[in-house]
Amino acid sequence: MVATPSARGARLIQRAPDLAVRANKWQSPHSREVLKRLLAALREWEPSGQVISLDEVYRTLDGVLGDGAYLSGRELAKLDARLREHLMQLVPVLRQKAGVSASQEEQRAIGRARRLQERVLPVTHREARAHVCALATAVQSILYLLVEAAAVEESAPQQKQSRESGGAA
Numbered sequence: 001m002v003a004t005p006s007a008r009g010a011r012l013i014q015r016a017p018d019l020a021v022r023a024n025k026w027q028s029p030h031s032r033e034v035l036k037r038l039l040a041a042l043r044e045w046e047p048s049g050q051v052i053s054l055d056e057v058y059r060t061l062d063g064v065l066g067d068g069a070y071l072s073g074r075e076l077a078k079l080d081a082r083l084r085e086h087l088m089q090l091v092p093v094l095r096q097k098a099g100v101s102a103s104q105e106e107q108r109a110i111g112r113a114r115r116l117q118e119r120v121l122p123v124t125h126r127e128a129r130a131h132v133c134a135l136a137t138a139v140q141s142i143l144y145l146l147v148e149a150a151a152v153e154e155s156a157p158q159q160k161q162s163r164e165s166g167g168a169a
Contacts, residue, residue: 026066028058030147037150038143042093052089057139060086064136076128080121083135087113090142097149106145113138 028035035054042052060082063069071079091113098106116135122128 024067026062034147034150038147041097041146041150057086057143061136061140064132065140071129071132073125073128076125076132077121079132080135083132083139084117086139087117087135087142090139090146094142094145097146109138109141109145113142
């Protein structure tokens with residue numbers, strides 16, 4: 001800070017300009033291969049003929065949860081609609097993957113998504129922002145569960161083969 005005299009003789013203190021902090025671009029926590037397997041699983045399930053775009057889902061999540069994401073009221077309304085659409089697409093995929101033997105974590109994620117979808121977008125900016133963040137984390141947790149399910153499915157045949165080869169030796 002620098003002190004400078006004013007016209008009235010009082011000393012004014014000027015702030016030094018803030019230096020911009022460079023933020024890293026958000027990246028998926030999953031490898032490219034895992035995302036490809038997840039996308040293939042999502043494409044298999046097409047009850048409405050609509051393909052789920054993981055790029056669009058991750059862009060939406062980055063818009064809400066990314067570094068420095070400030071959202072105006074209009075942006076919140078758009079993101080609310082997009083996240084609801086993503087949940088409408090992803091929840092049935094998770095239900096189908098889980099089947100009748102859904103884990104408690106999967107049941108919780110599905111129940112949370114349903115409850116959030118039933119709520120209307122709050123009027124105040126702070127509550128609307130919190131609601132949109134909750135929708136985004138619900139989408140993120142469902143994606144995580146789908147990726148986890150894909151990883152388990154992929155490792156199950158390998159484990160079975162190793163048990164069979166280990167038992168034969």
